[in-house]
Amino acid sequence: MKKIWCLASILVLIAGVFTACGQxxxxxxxxxxxxxxxxxxxxxxxxxxxxxxxxxxxxxxxxxxxxxxxxxxxxxxxxxxxxxxxxxxxxxxxxxxxxxxxxxxxxxxxxxxxxxxxxxxxxxxxxxxxxxxxxxxxxxxxxxxxxxxxxxxxxxxWGTVGIIYNKNVIKDDNFDWEILWDEKYKDNMLMFDNPRDAFAIAQIRLGYSLNTEDTKELEKTAELLKEQKGLVQAYVMDEIFDRMGAEEAVVAPYYAGDAVSLMAEYDFLGFKVPDSGTNMFxxxxxxxxxxxxxxxxxxxxxxxxxxxxxxxxxxxxxxxxxxxxxxxxxxxxxxNDGISYPSKEYLNSKTEAFKCLGSGADKVMSELWTEIRSEVNIDL
Amino acid sequence: MKKIAAAPYQLWMAIFVIVPLFIVAYFAFTTDSGAFTLENIIKTADYAPIFARSIGFAALATVICLIIAYPLAYIIANMSKNVQSTMIMIVMLPMWMNFLLRTYAWQTIIGNNGIINNLLSMVGIEPIKMLNTSGAVILGMVYDYIPFMILPLYTVMAKIDKSIMEAAGDLGCNGFQSILKVTIPLSMPGIISGITMVFVPAISTFIISKMLGGSSNLLIGDLIEMQFLGTSYNPNLGAGISFVLMVIILIVMAFINLIDKSDQEEKVII
Known part of the structure; x- marks a missing residue:
């Protein structure tokens, strides 16, 4: 008898959970x-x-x-x-x-x-x-x-890619993409965990097209990303929300829309779409x-x-x-916040959209990305 | 009659164990257009440092698990029966929670602004970098897999007849000697299966290193994940790496079983 009661109350509990969800x-x-x-x-x-x-x-x-x-x-x-x-x-x-x-x-x-x-x-x-x-x-x-x-x-x-930063640490917003190679923020910066977005940032710095299919240019871009790797705390995507919010990291590239929602939640965060240009997606x-x-x-x-x-x-x-x-x-x-809807002028002159890379360049980029990510440096 | 009863299991094994193994092997030895190639296997050599790191981390985590779990299992096995089951339940308790969640929790504990560093700063100690290091990955492995070490050890030790220990005492062994000469040899099957159950998942783990290891602690599991679901899509290379990893695990397991066989008749299934 006791068992039946036990079972019945469990069922009631479970039913309660479900009805609570059916608002x-x-x-x-x-x-x-x-x-x-x-x-x-x-x-x-x-x-x-x-x-x-x-x-x-x-x-x-x-x-x-x-x-x-x-x-x-x-x-x-x-x-x-x-x-x-x-x-x-x-x-x-x-x-x-x-x-x-x-x-x-x-x-x-x-x-x-x-x-x-x-x-x-x-x-x-x-x-x-x-x-x-x-x-x-x-x-x-x-x-x-x-x-x-x-x-x-x-x-x-649609949207653009820019830099989310912690205003308590980075007081002056007079920076461009170089900030992601700045030794000062070693172990405090995050980076995109996908090749296209990660390469794009280095390509803007090098003045290459975001859609370059030139193997030499791709290799140079990868070199720059390898240089950055020692400074990067982690390669992440949506985990940026947690890490920036908890002040585990102070600077990270990300999509404008996500930056806006993050900034609404944490007022110490700022966002900048670099003047030198960016990717529009x-x-x-x-x-x-x-x-x-x-x-x-x-x-x-x-x-x-x-x-x-x-x-x-x-x-x-x-x-x-x-x-x-x-x-x-x-x-x-x-x-008019300047983030979500940048001026037409900026969009037309400074942004570039991704195009599909030919299968050759796509493969080269994938391989270079694996190479960047798999380079070994031990830090116990 | 016995055969008929076993048939469903054999079918299950065939469909979900044997066939997938062949599919992995097929992908490993073909290009994306289906032609035979050894390139995927050869290319795996480029990732030798990652293999080395994965094996090293997994081995270290296994040893730490063994060192922590062995005395614990011994203590639990010598408690009264009621307490034993409570203790085992406590060991199992973390496993009721989702594995990802448990690993994620470590981020908040050992982060730069995490619980530990906040406590340290209260007493005036500079924050220590713990998250995003290799140490954090090993910690994560030990934490996540230690129940798999404790349980087989406990099961074996609970079965050891107490009178054998007493006999060792009567014959002049002190406590330490009787553990060394009686308990350890008798618990060997537990040690072997504990090692297997920690080492194998640890060597192929991917999410622990991703969550706790930061930018430069990529493990072989992450590399495989990148080739399939992740950011450099190349299932053939992924299958090649998996295939090599399987061979390595097989060799390691064969070695461990060899040690086991030398003085035990009880065999452990991988």
Whole structure:
């Protein structure tokens, strides 16, 4: 008898945990109330499921209690079930797709990876007739180099790369990329843990194109990165959030949008987009060629382009939006902070977007990166 | 009848052990277009220093685990039965938590602004650099894998008949001598399986070095991860490195089993 009670109370506990999670969806219901019901209910009765693969922390998920859970809102509106999966780098996404085990319907790779995937026939042609909200995208972000004919991708966010620094330690923001080679910050700097972004920084310093395919130039770039290695505390991606926030490190290159959200949380952090130039990136929605639910995927993209949904995502993620209707809804403070939306002049003259490297240069870069990362120096 | 009962297990072994081994070998000896090559294996030689470091770290972590775990297992095995099970539960307790979380916790403990350094600064001692060093990686390995050393040691020691120890005492051994001449030889199978269970996962670990080792403590597991999921996509090279690593582990295990066989009839399965 005692055992039954024990079991019963455990069940009650577990049930409690689950019901606690099933909060009300007031915000979500509200935001979808004036959307095109007819369009969004097309697949409602078919029990469709889509697999969405996205970067970590790259969608409004309601986790802070005030924002909208965008995925939930989409499910409520369309009756389509969304399985949401995270990845950390473009290369990881590529590897997972190449391995063949993934069945994603929506992926959000960056510029250079889009052209690489398109070149390898990994992406489906998007039917823009199913995405009426595509009109919301600013012409500045259409027909970009990685997808000149706008066949495979719909821009989600864009941004620049800059330097996050601890204002308590680095008082003067009169620095450029050299700061990442400054002995003063030995063991206190972080660096990108992916070859493209890491190489880009060294390439800007050397005055090379970010898309150079010249083996000599790539080798020189790798030399510069090896020189830096002794100063680097760790090669990380999203771990930057923790390490900069806990003051474990004082300077790190990262994406502008993440810098904005970090700065909102820790007021001792600053961000600078170096004057000498930087990489501008675009992350876009794509549909893998293997998708079996293309129509539902297109509906998801259309939903993400709704002005209010775009606003929720932009406010949560803090990256820069290519959606003109969403941009209009932003507060002046965000529009003019100088970080998220740099001047057109700077963007046009000082930034370069990544293009897909030819397979030869791509291989050289991968090998050089392995070499940089695997160089041995013992420090017990 | 026995054969039929074993069939599902044999099938399982074939699908999930044998076949993957062949797939790894296939990738290791081919190029990305599928042609035969030895390049992946030859290239592994470039990473010899990383192999050396991984083996060194894993060996050091195993030795430290053994030194810490042996007396502990001995003490637990000589406690009263009730206390024993509580103690073993305490040993297991950290394993109820996610492995990543436990490793992550060390970042906050040994970081430059971590708990230890904060305590030190309170008494006026300069902060010590602990995180992002090789020492931190070994610490992480010892911490994460020590239960795998304690458990087999304890299991073997708990089975040693107390009267044998008493007999050793009666025949003139002091406490230390009887441990040396009776307990250690009798607990050899536990030592061997403990070593195996710590050394093998430690040599191929990747996340510990990534989280605690900083920029310059890349281990062989990290290198393999980079080739598959990470930032330099080359599964053929990754498979080549894995293949060489398997061979190395196999050789090391053969050696350990050889030591074991010389004075024990009980064999340990790798």
């Amino acid at each position: 009300n969806n007031q915000l979500e219901t509200q935001v979808i109330s004036n959307m095109d019901k007819e369009y969004y209910s097309q697949l409602a009765e078919e029990g469709v499921e889509i697999n969405v693969a996205n970067w970590g922390e790259y969608i409004s998920d309601g986790s802070d209690g005030e924002s909208i859970n965008v995925v939930k809102a989409f499910e409520l509106l369309t009756g389509i079930k969304v399985n949401y999966i995270n990845y950390a780098t473009n290369e990881e996404l590529y590897a997972k797709m190449k391995a063949g085990a993934s069945n994603y319907d929506i992926i959000i790779p960056s510029d250079y990876m889009i052209s690489k995937m398109a070149g390898e026939n990994m992406l489906a042609h998007i039917d823009f007739n199913n995405i009426p909200n595509y009109n919301n995208i600013s012409d500045d972000y259409k027909g970009l180099e990685f997808d000149p004919e706008d066949k495979y991708s719909v821009p989600y966010f 675009v992350d876009s929605f794509c549909i893998p060629a293997t998708s079996k639910n293309k129509k539902a995927a297109e509906m998801f993209i259309n939903f993400m382009l709704e002005p209010e949904i775009g606003l929720a995502n932009t406010e949560f993620v803090c990256y820069s939006t290519p959606n003109t209707k969403t941009y209009e809804l932003l507060s002046d403070q965000v529009k």
